[in-house]
Amino acid sequence: MRAELEKIVGSAAVDERAVRDLWPLGIMDERAGKPSTPVLVARPTGREQVAAILVWAGANGVSVTPMGGGSGVCGALSPEAGDLVLDMSAFDRILEVDEANLTCKCESGVNGLRLEEHLNERGLTLGHFPTSLPGTTLGGLIATRSSGQESSRYGSIEDMVLGLAVVLPDGTFAAPRPGPRSAVGPALHQLWLGSEGALGVVTGAVLRVHRLPESVIGGGYGFPDLATGLESMRAIMQSGIRPLVMRLYDPEDTAFNGYDLPDGGCLLVVANAGLSGVARAEADAVKSFAAAAAAADLGEDPWLRWQKHRFDLSADRLKTFLAPPGAYLDTIELAAPWTVLHDLHARVKPAIAVGGLALCHFSHAYEQGCCAYFTFGGSGDTEPDARSAYIRAWEGAMSIALELGATISHHHGVGRARVRWVADEMGGWMRVWRSIKESVDPKGVMNPRAVGGGKP
Ligand SMILES: Cc1cc2nc3c(=O)[nH]c(=O)nc-3n(C[C@H](O)[C@H](O)[C@H](O)COP(=O)(O)OP(=O)(O)OC[C@H]3O[C@@H](n4cnc5c(N)ncnc54)[C@H](O)[C@@H]3O)c2cc1C
Numbered sequence: 217m218r219a220e221l222e223k224i225v226g227s228a229a230v231d232e233r234a235v236r237d238l239w240p241l242g243i244m245d246e247r248a249g250k251p252s253t254p255v256l257v258a259r260p261t262g263r264e265q266v267a268a269i270l271v272w273a274g275a276n277g278v279s280v281t282p283m284g285g286g287s288g289v290c291g292a293l294s295p296e297a298g299d300l301v302l303d304m305s306a307f308d309r310i311l312e313v314d315e316a317n318l319t320c321k322c323e324s325g326v327n328g329l330r331l332e333e334h335l336n337e338r339g340l341t342l343g344h345f346p347t348s349l350p351g352t353t354l355g356g357l358i359a360t361r362s363s364g365q366e367s368s369r370y371g372s373i374e375d376m377v378l379g380l381a382v383v384l385p386d387g388t389f390a391a392p393r394p395g396p397r398s399a400v401g402p403a404l405h406q407l408w409l410g411s412e413g414a415l416g417v418v419t420g421a422v423l424r425v426h427r428l429p430e431s432v433i434g435g436g437y438g439f440p441d442l443a444t445g446l447e448s449m450r451a452i453m454q455s456g457i458r459p460l461v462m463r464l465y466d467p468e469d470t471a472f473n474g475y476d477l478p479d480g481g482c483l484l485v486v487a488n489a490g491l492s493g494v495a496r497a498e499a500d501a502v503k504s505f506a507a508a509a510a511a512a513d514l515g516e517d518p519w520l521r522w523q524k525h526r527f528d529l530s531a532d533r534l535k536t537f538l539a540p541p542g543a544y545l546d547t548i549e550l551a552a553p554w555t556v557l558h559d560l561h562a563r564v565k566p567a568i569a570v571g572g573l574a575l576c577h578f579s580h581a582y583e584q585g586c587c588a589y590f591t592f593g594g595s596g597d598t599e600p601d602a603r604s605a606y607i608r609a610w611e612g613a614m615s616i617a618l619e620l621g622a623t624i625s626h627h628h629g630v631g632r633a634r635v636r637w638v639a640d641e642m643g644g645w646m647r648v649w650r651s652i653k654e655s656v657d658p659k660g661v662m663n664p665r666a667v668g669g670g671k672p
Pocket residue numbers: 237238281282283284285286287288289292293304324325345346347348349351352353354355356357358359360361362363364365411412413414416417418419529530531534627628663666
């Protein structure tokens with residue numbers, strides 16, 4: 217197998233190593249003595265090489281998983297013995313920034329932070345800020361259907377992708393189609409957003425970018441309780457305001473962030489952006505909504521503190537936290553309509569509080585609802601204790617979400633973490649998904665661990 221690959225990409229571009237993403241249960245398993253098996257990793261340098269590898273893999277029954285930054289948290293990137301990993305890091309060119317039409321064309325291995333900085337130097341932004349931005353690639357962000365801290369203003373990755381360049385499993389090239397929008401059939405490229413590498417390899421994208429706002433006005437408010445805070449978030453979104461950032465922390469998460477509010481109090485961090493007059497007017501309107509809910513004005517400090525720490529939860533910190541025997545920590549990002557969120561919070565919190573740490577904040581707001589982002593953690597006396605507490609928390613959160621009609625994932629995806637529940641959420645759409653997978657990838661070349669394809 218190695219010799220065949222070396223013929224395609226050259227011997228310097230093939231190596232053998234263990235590969236995994238940052239799925240906490242995978243890290244815990246490794247700590248408990250179950251290391252990942254080393255696999256062959258090929259680093260193609262052009263789409264012709266990608267196509268040749270996929271065709272070769274199809275003829276030889278080898279599974280191929282594309283790899284971006286490895287920052288996924290669901291085990292979608294967790295190859296097994298005999299699999300092949302495609303390291304996309306050589307696809308790292310930002311090909312064009314079109315400042316007149318506000319588009320950017322780049323390859324899929326481009327680092328998320330590097331792309332944003334490149335745009336910022338030209339007075340532009342993609343507006344996509346997952347907390348993991350420094351460790352991501354564009355291809356991974358696309359394949360996981362990710363969402364960033366400024367999604368209430370700029371949308372999530374599906375709102376940013378105008379077109380995709382993809383190599384299909386049989387080696388066919390599919391190029392970005394003309395924009396800014398087309399009615400020539402369905403927007404088929406959208407199927408690759410959230411596909412977790414199941415349908416082929418994304419080699420590039422045409423992205424919608426924005427001019428950096430002239431002014432950003434941020435602040436914080438202390439709400440008397442969670443229900444009042446959620447009602448204000450809903451009112452703000454439904455008034456037509458699109459905050460740059462809007463995050464409401466439940467009482468435990470508020471205290472965890474170092475705020476000493478009266479009992480049950482909840483911190484809202486909010487920022488408005490745009491032309492100076494527009495940002496000012498929107499910030500004043502937000503202030504009025506907060507005042508009407510008897511929220512305390514905490515001034516600019518919460519916004520400044522949040523900005524300073526917005527990328528603090530790094531891969532290294534996650535690994536450090538999970539290093540001691542028996543430690544467990546994870547996040548579960550659900551989303552639901554406004555009328556369901558309070559109930560969802562009230563029921564999921566005790567279900568995940570298996571080990572002491574149970575926090576929640578609400579961000580990624582829409583007119584119709586919001587994401588509820590839960591964090592839980594603790595420490596078991598033994599590795600099996602830790603594993604079973606961790607799994608209990610996930611089972612609780614997933615079953616409550618399904619029961620209440622919430623989505624089981626707002627932006628992390630499926631991978632191995634949610635494989636048990638994906639068909640419950642998808643229902644009849646699972647048949648559509650399976651048909652698409654079978655017809656685009658009849659030989660089953662692409663990532664067998666993607667979107668319900670794998671075992672937990
Ligand atoms: C501390 C921390 C914070 C995080 N915060 C956020 C957040 O705020 N918002 C958010 O959305 N996510 C967040 N994540 C999750 C993670 O960063 C995302 O899932 C990210 O989108 C994955 O990008 P990647 O390049 O690292 O992909 P990888 O982890 O390498 O791969 C992810 C999946 O995409 C597939 N893939 C990768 N490249 C390609 C390609 N070129 N073609 C086809 N398939 C491909 C892989 O096969 C795999 O299935 C966080 C993760 C961590 C560790």
